[in-house]
Every structure is written in C-alpha cells, then in structure tokens.
Amino acid sequence: MTQSDxxxxxxxKRNQRGVTMEAVGRIAGVSQVTxxxxxxxxxxxxxxxxxxxxxxxxxxxxxxxxLAGALVSRKSMMVSAxxxxxxxxxxxSMLAPFSSELKSRGYQILLSETGLDPDEEAAVxxxxxxxxxxxxxxxxxxxxxxxxxxxxxxxxxxVETWDMTETPIDLCVGFxxxxxxxxxxxxxxxxxxxxGAGISAGDERAQRRLGAFASRFRELSGCxxxxxxxxxxxxxxxxxxxxxLLDRRGFSGGLVACSSDVLAQGVLIEAAARGIAVPTDLAxxxxxxxxxxxxxxxxxxxxxxxxxxxxxxxxQALLARIGGExxxxxxxxxxxxxxxxxxx
Amino acid sequence: MTQSDxxxxxxxKRNQRGVTMEAVGRIAGVSQVTxxxxxxxxxxxxxxxxxxxxxxxxxxxxxxxxLAGALVSRKSMMVSAxxxxxxxxxxxSMLAPFSSELKSRGYQILLSETGLDPDEEAAVxxxxxxxxxxxxxxxxxxxxxxxxxxxxxxxxxxVETWDMTETPIDLCVGFxxxxxxxxxxxxxxxxxxxxGAGISAGDERAQRRLGAFASRFRELSGCxxxxxxxxxxxxxxxxxxxxxLLDRRGFSGGLVACSSDVLAQGVLIEAAARGIAVPTDLAxxxxxxxxxxxxxxxxxxxxxxxxxxxxxxxxQALLARIGGExxxxxxxxxxxxxxxxxxx
DNA sequence: TTGTAGGCGTTATCAA
DNA sequence: TTGATAACGCCTACAA
Numbered sequence: 043m044t045q046s047d048x049x050x051x052x053x054x055k056r057n058q059r060g061v062t063m064e065a066v067g068r069i070a071g072v073s074q075v076t077x078x079x080x081x082x083x084x085x086x087x088x089x090x091x092x093x094x095x096x097x098x099x100x101x102x103x104x105x106x107x108x109l110a111g112a113l114v115s116r117k118s119m120m121v122s123a124x125x126x127x128x129x130x131x132x133x134x135s136m137l138a139p140f141s142s143e144l145k146s147r148g149y150q151i152l153l154s155e156t157g158l159d160p161d162e163e164a165a166v167x168x169x170x171x172x173x174x175x176x177x178x179x180x181x182x183x184x185x186x187x188x189x190x191x192x193x194x195x196x197x198x199x200x201v202e203t204w205d206m207t208e209t210p211i212d213l214c215v216g217f218x219x220x221x222x223x224x225x226x227x228x229x230x231x232x233x234x235x236x237x238g239a240g241i242s243a244g245d246e247r248a249q250r251r252l253g254a255f256a257s258r259f260r261e262l263s264g265c266x267x268x269x270x271x272x273x274x275x276x277x278x279x280x281x282x283x284x285x286x287l288l289d290r291r292g293f294s295g296g297l298v299a300c301s302s303d304v305l306a307q308g309v310l311i312e313a314a315a316r317g318i319a320v321p322t323d324l325a326x327x328x329x330x331x332x333x334x335x336x337x338x339x340x341x342x343x344x345x346x347x348x349x350x351x352x353x354x355x356x357x358q359a360l361l362a363r364i365g366g367e368x369x370x371x372x373x374x375x376x377x378x379x380x381x382x383x384x385x386x
Numbered sequence: 387m388t389q390s391d392x393x394x395x396x397x398x399k400r401n402q403r404g405v406t407m408e409a410v411g412r413i414a415g416v417s418q419v420t421x422x423x424x425x426x427x428x429x430x431x432x433x434x435x436x437x438x439x440x441x442x443x444x445x446x447x448x449x450x451x452x453l454a455g456a457l458v459s460r461k462s463m464m465v466s467a468x469x470x471x472x473x474x475x476x477x478x479s480m481l482a483p484f485s486s487e488l489k490s491r492g493y494q495i496l497l498s499e500t501g502l503d504p505d506e507e508a509a510v511x512x513x514x515x516x517x518x519x520x521x522x523x524x525x526x527x528x529x530x531x532x533x534x535x536x537x538x539x540x541x542x543x544x545v546e547t548w549d550m551t552e553t554p555i556d557l558c559v560g561f562x563x564x565x566x567x568x569x570x571x572x573x574x575x576x577x578x579x580x581x582g583a584g585i586s587a588g589d590e591r592a593q594r595r596l597g598a599f600a601s602r603f604r605e606l607s608g609c610x611x612x613x614x615x616x617x618x619x620x621x622x623x624x625x626x627x628x629x630x631l632l633d634r635r636g637f638s639g640g641l642v643a644c645s646s647d648v649l650a651q652g653v654l655i656e657a658a659a660r661g662i663a664v665p666t667d668l669a670x671x672x673x674x675x676x677x678x679x680x681x682x683x684x685x686x687x688x689x690x691x692x693x694x695x696x697x698x699x700x701x702q703a704l705l706a707r708i709g710g711e712x713x714x715x716x717x718x719x720x721x722x723x724x725x726x727x728x729x730x
Numbered sequence: 731t732t733g734t735a736g737g738c739g740t741t742a743t744c745a746a
Numbered sequence: 747t748t749g750a751t752a753a754c755g756c757c758t759a760c761a762a
Contacts, residue, residue: 059754060755062754062755062756063755063756064755064756072732072733073732073733073734074733074755074756075732075733075734075756075757075758076731076732076733078755078756078757079731079732079757082757086731086732087731087732088731088732091731091732103535103536103539105512105515105516105536105539105540106516106755106756107457107516107518107754107755107756108516108517108518108756109453109456109457109462109517109518109754109755109756110457110738110754110755110756110757111755111756111757112453112738112756113451113453113454113457113738113739113740113754113755113756113757114737114738114755114756114757114758115738115756115757115758116738118453120496120517127482128472128478128481128482128485129475129478129479129482131473131475134472134473134478135473137472138471138472138473138499141472141497141498141499142499145498145499150496150498150513150514150517151496151497151498152464152494152495152496152497153485153495153496153497154485154489154494154495155482155485155486155489168449169494170494171449172449172450172451172452173452173453173464173494174451174452174453191447192447192449195447195449196449277677277681307681311681333621334678337621337651337655403738404739406738406739406740407739407740408739416748416749417748417749417750418739418740418749419741419748419749419750420747420748420749422739422740422741423741423747423748426741430747430748431747431748432747432748435747435748450739450740451738451739451740452740453738453739453740454738454739454740454741454754455739455740455741456740456754457738457739457740457741457753457754457755457756458739458740458741458742458753458754459740459741459742459754460741460754731762732761732762733760733761733762734759734760734761734762735758735759735760735761736757736758736759736760737756737757737758737759738754738755738756738757738758739754740753740754741752741753741754742751742752742753742754743750743751743752743753744749744750744751744752745748745749745750745751746747746748746749746750
C-alpha cells in the first residue's frame with residue numbers, strides 16, 4: 043500500500059549538484075561573496091540586497107555547505123565526544139549538558155563510543171581527528187601513548203573527564219575515584235561498621251574505587267576485607283557477588299561497598315531474598331546516585347557526582363580555550379558527596 | 387601544582403597549517419596524488435612507494451582531512467541522528483546498535499537532541515544538513531512541513547523510527563503506538579479486568595498509546611475509563627497520578643495502564659504506601675520493558691519493543707539506500723510484545 | 731556596499 | 747604505476 047508510487051525512492055539522488063551561494067547570488071542579482079556576507083553578517087549588506095538574497099534562499103531552499111566553510115575557515119564548529127557507552131546513564135547525563143552548552147554556541151557533536159579499551163579509543167580518536175573537530179571530550183585519563191601524541195599534534199583543546207590527573211593532555215574536569223572509595227571507608231568507620239567487603243565491576247575505574255575503599259578500611263580497622271569482582275555491573279552480578287561473599291568468602295555481615303548503584307541494588311535484592319535485614323544485619327553503599335538509589339527500598343546510601351556540572355564546566359572550559367583564553371586552572375575537581383540514606 | 391609550566395596552553399594553535407598529503411608526498415618523494423591513492427587503494431601503488439609513504443606518514447603524524455575529501459567526493463561518511471533526549475534509555479538503546487552498525491562501515495555519527503517540539507527539530511535538521519550527512523535518522527513521524535521539505539530537497543536517505551506511518555519521508559522502521567495501547571486493553575479484558583484507568587505522560591506518542599488503550603477498553607467493556615496526564619514521566623508523577631485517580635476521579639481498583647515503566651513504578655510505590663495489594667486490588671501495566679520492570683517487586687507487566695533490532699535495521703536500511711539499492715519495503719514494522727509478569 | 735582573486739586539502743579525470 | 751590539472755563550495759584578503 044505504501045510502495046506503489048514511490049515518491050522518494052529510485053528517482054532520487056541523481057548527481058544533484060545542490061544549490062550553492064553562487065546560484066543564490068545569481069537569482070538575487072549579486073555575487074557569491076555577497077551571499078556569504080549576508081549570511082555571516084547581515085549588517086554588512088544593504089537591506090534591499092538582504093531582502094533579495096533572503097527571497098532567493100527561500101525559493102531555492104539553499105542550505106550552506108558547512109564542509110566547504112570549515113575547510114577554508116579552519117573552523118569546523120564540531121566538537122568530538124568520546125564516551126565508553128551511550129546507554130550508560132552516567133555518561134549520557136554528562137553528555138547532555140555538555141552538548142546543550144555547545145549547541146547554544148553553534149557547535150555540533152560528533153559522538154562515538156569507545157568501549158573501555160585504550161587501543162579502540164585510539165582508533166576512534168584518529169577517525170575523529172580526520173573530521174577536524176574544534177575540540178574534543180575524552181572520558182577518563184588513561185589513554186594509549188598514540189592517542190596523546192595524535193591529540194597534541196592536532197593542537198586542539200582537549201578535555202579529559204570523569205577522572206583526575208595531574209598531567210592532563212590539556213584540560214581535566216573530574217573527580218578522584220580513589221578519594222571517593224576512601225570516603226566510603228571513612229564513613230563506614232564513623233558509622234561504626236567494623237567488618238566490611240567490596241563488590242566491584244571489572245573496569246579499571248571501578249576497581250580503583252574499591253581498591254581505595256579496601257585499603258583505607260584496612261588502615262582504619264586493621265583488618266583485611268574481601269573484594270570480589272564481576273565482569274559487568276548488573277543486578278544479577280550484584281546478587282551473585284553477595285552470594286559469593288556470604289557462601290564462600292566467609293563474609294557474615296558488616297558494610298558492603300559496591301562500585302555502582304546497580305550492583306548495590308542486586309545486593310539489596312539478594313539480601314531480601316535471604317531474609318537478611320538491611321541495614322541492621324548488612325549495610326550497603328553504592329556509587330553514582332542514579333535515580334534508583336532514591337526509590338529503592340531501603341533507600342541507597344551512595345556517592346553522588348555532579349555530572350551535570352561536569353558536562354557544563356567541561357564545555358565552558360573548551361569554549362574558553364577555543365576563544366584563545368588561558369584558563370586559570372587546567373585541572374578542575376568537581377568532587378563528590380556521600381548521600382546517606384537508609385541502607386547504611 | 388599543575389599550571390606552572392603549562393605544556394599545552396598559550397603556545398598552542400598558532401596558525402598551524404597541519405600536515406597535508408602534499409607534505410607527506412614531498413618526504414616520500416612522490417606527488418600528492420600518489421599519497422591519496424596509497425591511502426584509498428594501496429593496490430594501486432607499488433610496494434616500495436607504499437613503504438616510503440607509510441614511513442612519511444608515521445614521521446609526520448599525518449591525519450587526512452576528511453572535510454576536504456568529503457567536499458570533492460560528495461560523501462561525508464557521516465550520518466545524522468536526531469533524538470528527543472540522549473539520557474532517555476529508550477532512545478539511547480536504539481542509538482547504540484544504530485551507531486555501532488554504521489561505525490563498522492566507516493560512518494560516524496553526528497548527534498543532536500531535538501526535544502519534542504517539531505520547530506526545534508526543524509532547526510536542528512537544518513544545522514545537520516549543512517554538514518552534508520550521507521543519511522539521517524529521525525525519531526518519530528510527525529515533523530514540521532519545513533523539515534519534510536528540507537529533507538526531500540537534500541536527496542539523502544532518511545529513516546523515521548520509533549513510530550509508524552504510511553507516508554514516510556523515505557524509510558520508516560518502527561511500530562504502532564496505537565496498536566500497543568489496544569493490545570494492553572485486550573490483555574486487560576482477557577485477564578478479566580472490568581474496570582480500568584490510564585496514566586499518561588504529556589508527549590504526543592504517550593498520549594496516543596493511552597488514548598488507544600482507553601478507546602479499545604471502552605469498545606470491549608462498554609464503559610468509559612479515566613485517563614490522567616502528567617507533564618513528565620517520573621516516579622513522583624506516577625505516585626501523584628495514582629493518588630489523583632483514587633482520591634478525586636472515583637477510581638477504586640482494576641487495571642491501570644501507564645505510558646511508561648517509570649510511571650508504573652511510581653504507581654507501584656504509591657500502592658504499596660497505601661497498603662493496596664498488587665495485582666489483587668490493583669493491576670498495573672507499564673510500557674518499555676526497561677530493566678526496572680524485571681527487578682521491581684512485583685515484576686511489571688509491560689510492553690516490550692525490540693529497540694536493538696530497530697536501531698540495527700534502521701542502520702541497514704540506510705546503508706542499503708546509500709548503496710543505491712531500492713529496498714523491498716520502505717516501511718518496516720518491528721512490532722512489540724506484551725510481557726506478562728506479576729503486576730497484572 | 732559590493733566584487734575579484736586566491737586558496738583550503740582533498741578526489742576525479744585524464745594523460746604519460 | 748605515477749603525475750598534472752581541474753574542480754568541490756566557501757571564506758579571507760584586497761580592491762573598487
């Protein structure tokens with residue numbers, strides 16, 4: 043019923059040359075340059091000319107070719123954003139304010155997923171650099187040597203986010219994962235928990251958080267605690283890891299720190315299934331402060347990172363750099379907050 | 387501690403002309419064209435020449451300028467993706483397979499959020515078209531007239547997703563929101579629910595689902611049911627809307643259909659707070675089959691849409707079009723499934 | 731206020 | 747197998 047007259051199919055795209063400023067100018071009775079000027083700065087063109095050009099644009103449906111513009115002006119008005127995964131709300135929620143901030147200044151986002159492998163990231167970086175973005179957002183601070191080299195060679199502003207380093211490629215806007223892990227350990231002690239355990243996802247940042255938690259916990263309490271690692275941070279993994287701790291690692295109660303709220307939710311569900319009372323018999327701390335942390339029962343004590351601010355500040359820092367400013371600090375720590383709810 | 391020697395700041399970006407094929411060729415002792423050929427089709431260049439060029443590229447850190455290439459070849463190797471919101475997992479989870487499918491064929495994603503307003507979308511479409519993408523993904527099938535005009539004028543493959551139409555701009559890969567609403571009503575009747583109510587978010591597609599649910603429910607049962615609308619689909623809104631139904635709309639039990647799983651979760655929470663038993667005193671159906679639908683207690687009966695397949699199929703359809711193929715069907719309905727769990 | 735000339739860094743088309 | 751030459755569509759001088 044829909045394919046019979048095919049309004050859009052076979053006949054389309056026949057070497058169409060597209061409308062150019064040249065063509066618009068011809069119709070408006072001016073030269074190509076005048077059209078260009080009319081678009082970039084209307085005040086440099088007489089009102090009558092402007093009107094004729096406007097009409098010609100309307101008639102032809104002219105849309106300027108930004109590729110050509112970028113080639114000669116050396117400004118692509120694109121900013122690259124590289125994140126491990128778009129479906130992870132952690133990254134998406136930084137990206138949203140980042141992109142909206144840039145959009146309001148006329149920039150567009152060239153987005154790619156990199157996964158968590160530095161070599162894959164390097165390949166993506168190269169592909170992006172070939173598009174000549176005016177700046178680039180990277181997630182994390184551990185990159186392949188080749189990535190650093192390419193980025194420095196490209197001479198564009200770079201912001202590394204969602205982590206902290208003293209030697210950024212250019213700019214860094216983030217927080218310390220180790221410090222957040224230590225903060226959980228310190229909270230545990232202050233709240234009176236003398237026993238503990240850790241559940242981590244397999245990625246490097248998660249392990250860094252949990253490693254810092256465990257070693258700080260040991261410093262404060264004098265005893266080692268078990269840390270188990272799941273390859274991926276799912277609810278099922280959280281349940282399985284708690285079972286592992288209880289059934290095979292001799293863990294029998296205390297505070298369990300998790301590398302993400304999703305894992306923590308799994309722990310809560312497994313605890314409920316086993317009739318273990320939270321927080322009296324088992325205390326749970328997550329990471330991320332996702333929406334679920336607030337709605338889960340009992341409410342999840344967790345670490346909140348201001349992702350909106352991070353996205354926005356990163357965008358502003360890049361814009362400043364693009365504008366030639368030398369920022370007062372090239373490393374900005376947005377910190378984190380421990381949100382105490384009922385689970386610990 | 388980090389800003390003293392400023393390795394990346396002020397000195398950078400000094401009218402750098404960047405390495406070109408010309409420069410690489412000079413070092414390798416060949417012309418610029420030969421470098422171009424070496425990169426696009428190594429078999430057309432002698433092995434020795436190839437080796438010298440490779441060395442020259444390594445030495446200079448040359449990264450080809452895809453803008454220039456796109457300008458002359460009329461292939462940007464970019465595909466635009468326009469979604470209402472990146473942080474909404476619904477859209478993000480379609481985007482991920484879409485972009486990974488395209489990436490494997492050398493395309494990159496130019497991403498923008500459009501919100502839910504057709505005029506805002508039109509502005510975004512224009513900005514994207516100026517970058518000359520080789521194809522474009524739109525979310526939904528209701529667009530401003532100007533959007534349709536621009537898109538048709540651009541003569542590039544367009545896929546409209548996450549909805550259904552008999553008159554697509556070009557291609558459509560999606561499902562029928564109305565049919566999904568009717569399916570919930572039919573399920574309700576078959577399961578023996580004689581009373582019902584609806585809770586919808588304010589956006590047009592959500593209202594279409596709930597409208598279809600209500601009218602089909604009326605057809606089947608002969609009685610009108612109340613439908614309340616929240617501006618935005620949050621847990622808090624779900625709680626508030628159930629309260630509204632119970633306290634002010636004379637609803638006293640039966641099946642509540644929600645336009646999203648998040649709203650449904652709010653309903654479950656409010657019901658629990660009021661001591662209303664689910665599903666015995668109140669049955670709840672969501673939409674989307676997010677992860678929470680499975681983990682919430684009781685498990686949420688909901689509508690599942692295969693978002694992964696949609697993203698992938700949309701990508702494949704666009705790739706086929708780019709390759710000049712005329713697809714057998716320009717409208718593909720991926721359908722949906724009602725997943726029955728404990729809540730209804 | 732408007733126009734002319736010259737290039738931006740590639741790919742396409744010939745010719746050698 | 748390689749190279750010269752001509753675009754691609756626009757912006758940046760500079761000139762009128």
